[in-house]
Amino acid sequence: MLPLRPAALVTLMRAAGGGGRRRAGGVRRCRDPPGVLHIPSLSSVPQVRRCSAPPQPVIAAKQPFPVELKAGKKYAWCACGHSRSQPFCDGTHKKVTPGISPLRFTPEEDKMAWLCGCKRTRSPPYCDGTHKEEAVQSAQLSAQP
16 A cells, blocks of 8 residues: 555545544544544544525516616615515515525616516616526416515
């Protein structure tokens, strides 16, 4: 068997969970004499938990919302798609999709704008035409919570 270099041993020990007691920062200090490598059995290796996918917005509408925006006024565009006040946030995301927050913005001038309803735009909160794609047009609209 080939001798392992010190860096390889450290990597191997970290991957195996090390041995001995923990020091500050979560690093284990080995109690064995120098040169002795302690690898816990496979049954003592911690199980890996799979994380669920991040929440995805639902399609609120298959077309944009025409909105008259006022300069200096603060708006919160619904990014989750569950708001009953589309295209603006009504706080529904707090219960339904806690990982998605509204996009807050303040226009610099009064203007008419088309705000995205499909929630797939690449220039939120404004519509970029993504709703015209087959994936959006063929999608089922979800029932409001």
